[in-house]
Amino acid sequence: MTVQSKIKAADTVTKEDLEGLSPQQLRAVFREGRWSGGTEGLARGYAQANLIILPKDVALEFLIFCQRNPQPCPIVEVTDPGSPMITQWAKADLRTDLPRYSVYKEGVLVDQPTDISEYWRDDLVGFLIGCSYSFEQALLNAGIPLRHQDENKIVSVYTTNVQCVPAGRFAGPMVVSMRPVKRDQVVRAVQVTSRFPATHGAPVHIGDPTLIGVDLNRTDFDTGVFELAEDDVPVFWGCGGTPQAVALASKIDFMITHKVGHLFVTDKLSEAVAAI
Amino acid sequence: MTVQSKIKAADTVTKEDLEGLSPQQLRAVFREGRWSGGTEGLARGYAQANLIILPKDVALEFLIFCQRNPQPCPIVEVTDPGSPMITQWAKADLRTDLPRYSVYKEGVLVDQPTDISEYWRDDLVGFLIGCSYSFEQALLNAGIPLRHQDENKIVSVYTTNVQCVPAGRFAGPMVVSMRPVKRDQVVRAVQVTSRFPATHGAPVHIGDPTLIGVDLNRTDFDTGVFELAEDDVPVFWGCGGTPQAVALASKIDFMITHKVGHLFVTDKLSEAVAAI
Numbered sequence: 001m002t003v004q005s006k007i008k009a010a011d012t013v014t015k016e017d018l019e020g021l022s023p024q025q026l027r028a029v030f031r032e033g034r035w036s037g038g039t040e041g042l043a044r045g046y047a048q049a050n051l052i053i054l055p056k057d058v059a060l061e062f063l064i065f066c067q068r069n070p071q072p073c074p075i076v077e078v079t080d081p082g083s084p085m086i087t088q089w090a091k092a093d094l095r096t097d098l099p100r101y102s103v104y105k106e107g108v109l110v111d112q113p114t115d116i117s118e119y120w121r122d123d124l125v126g127f128l129i130g131c132s133y134s135f136e137q138a139l140l141n142a143g144i145p146l147r148h149q150d151e152n153k154i155v156s157v158y159t160t161n162v163q164c165v166p167a168g169r170f171a172g173p174m175v176v177s178m179r180p181v182k183r184d185q186v187v188r189a190v191q192v193t194s195r196f197p198a199t200h201g202a203p204v205h206i207g208d209p210t211l212i213g214v215d216l217n218r219t220d221f222d223t224g225v226f227e228l229a230e231d232d233v234p235v236f237w238g239c240g241g242t243p244q245a246v247a248l249a250s251k252i253d254f255m256i257t258h259k260v261g262h263l264f265v266t267d268k269l270s271e272a273v274a275a276i
Numbered sequence: 277m278t279v280q281s282k283i284k285a286a287d288t289v290t291k292e293d294l295e296g297l298s299p300q301q302l303r304a305v306f307r308e309g310r311w312s313g314g315t316e317g318l319a320r321g322y323a324q325a326n327l328i329i330l331p332k333d334v335a336l337e338f339l340i341f342c343q344r345n346p347q348p349c350p351i352v353e354v355t356d357p358g359s360p361m362i363t364q365w366a367k368a369d370l371r372t373d374l375p376r377y378s379v380y381k382e383g384v385l386v387d388q389p390t391d392i393s394e395y396w397r398d399d400l401v402g403f404l405i406g407c408s409y410s411f412e413q414a415l416l417n418a419g420i421p422l423r424h425q426d427e428n429k430i431v432s433v434y435t436t437n438v439q440c441v442p443a444g445r446f447a448g449p450m451v452v453s454m455r456p457v458k459r460d461q462v463v464r465a466v467q468v469t470s471r472f473p474a475t476h477g478a479p480v481h482i483g484d485p486t487l488i489g490v491d492l493n494r495t496d497f498d499t500g501v502f503e504l505a506e507d508d509v510p511v512f513w514g515c516g517g518t519p520q521a522v523a524l525a526s527k528i529d530f531m532i533t534h535k536v537g538h539l540f541v542t543d544k545l546s547e548a549v550a551a552i
Contacts, residue, residue: 060336060401064354067339068364078340080444088344088441125336165364168356194552197473202552275551276470276478 018042023090023265027097036100036114038261040133047199047270048263049076049089049128050240051098052247053256056081059125061168068165071238072174074198079126086128089266094126100259107248112259119256129240130199131263132177134270142192144185153224155179157239161213164242169250175241176204180232189235195274205236212236294318299366299541303373312376312390314537316409323475323546324539325352325404326516327374328523329532332357335401337444338523344441347514348450350474355402362404365542370402376535383524388535395532405516406475407539408453410546418468420461429500431455433515437489440518445526451517452480456508465511471550481512488512
């Protein structure tokens with residue numbers, strides 16, 4: 001019995017069932033409502049993406065905001081206004097093909113459904129924004145361990161005092177993820193992640209967290225915190241939480257995102273979209 | 277007498293007068309209407325950019341088009357809708373700070389002024405798109421000669437049969453520039469230009485022109501044609517002529533661009549914005 005037929009035979013599935021499935025197969029499982037959990041570790045090697053859906057009347061400003069802040073907000077695809085269809089990084093329907101969503105009205109979380117068909121409107125535009133899962137695999141491939149994976153935590157995420165370049169109503173501080181890197185691997189970590197501009201690219205800061213307004217023991221998010229060893233250097237990358245936080249703070253009346261950790265799985269191999 | 281004071285003393289200037297001027301000084305000369313010629317070779321080392329100004333009602337679709345076609349259309353900056361001010365790649369006014377413009381109404385060229393203040397409207401959005409001058413300097417630095425410079429021609433530009441990924445009303449074939457590269461330098465040419473995604477990046481095609489619908493002896497533009505030697509390989513890069521051609525073909529009712537060869541000179545060193 002293949003993995004796929006095993007899946008087909010079951011009403012719901014476990015994360016182990018999903019291992020080895022292709023991005024297309026995974027999106028089918030999500031679409032059928034048989035998996036509503038996280039996507040970390042699934043379809044290894046394929047890029048995953050953050051989702052933000054906004055009304056068309058703020059889409060131009062939002063796209064300009066992302067263009068001005070490519071490290072936290074690397075846009076990988078934008079739908080045609082009014083269309084929920086992804087055509088470049090996969091052939092997929094944003095209303096159904098993620099495992100779970102967050103729906104915000106007037107800046108307040110109102111629902112976390114597994115399907116947003118009932119929320120879709122013909123004035124919405126979908127934005128896919130690169131996710132750090134891609135460069136994390138590249139770090140592992142280069143022999144740079146990921147502490148949060150080793151400790152079975154979510155990567156640490158912080159709000160900095162570094163202001164993004166504003167665009168219209170979109171303004172606010174950059175959100176970053178932090179990974180402890182051994183001092184003698186910091187240069188390699190910069191080189192490796194620079195190859196992936198579509199998934200946040202190179203670090204935005206290395207070393208002293210206080211220079212960007214971060215206290216490593218206080219995250220503004222529900223994420224892990226690390227004990228730093230003597231030879232650990234904190235390395236900070238732009239985080240896809242930035243555009244969500246900025247959009248929420250701008251009091252957009254309606255927004256849908258992926259639920260944290262429940263990302264869009266693309267058909268693009270991360271290595272196939274590396275800069276070089 | 278410094279170069280600058282020599283400039284200040286003259287009503288108009290020659291291209292030699294402009295050599296050694298900074299981007300800021302050059303933009304001042306353009307703003308004062310004392311140079312309306314081309315910008316090739318000026319402010320060496322600094323990125324130059326193509327300009328397209330469009331009405332806001334098509335700006336979102338145009339930006340999505342560029343996002344989907346990053347090699348011919350690498351957006352480096354977008355103005356706030358209604359504003360002619362560049363704030364990131366320079367502090368500059370798009371109405372005055374280029375040497376010469378082309379103004380199109382209903383797809384027809386109606387004027388080529390040195391100042392577009394009288395044409396500015398509060399619904400316009402300015403787009404700067406990276407220009408190949410940046411990676412050309414990098415090719416020269418790597419010992420890869422540029423035939424069109426050696427022969428004192430404009431680089432060859434062709435319309436291909438490769439369709440861009442469309443977005444709304446924006447659709448059409450990719451326009452490319454071609455440079456003959458010696459066979460043993462082709463790999464290095466790919467490596468060198470890959471570092472500059474903001475200025476068209478890596479080639480889109482190497483070798484047989486017929487595979488992309490190009491006859492090397494027939495350009496659709498007023499550009500040079502090269503005799504290829506036995507060991508020459510034609511190498512094709514995405515060209516900033518693409519978004520202009522696509523915007524014109526889409527019958528936008530109003531558009532302003534730089535005049536061909538009369539680009540926006542930015543304050544960014546090309547090497548400072550290289551991918552790695």
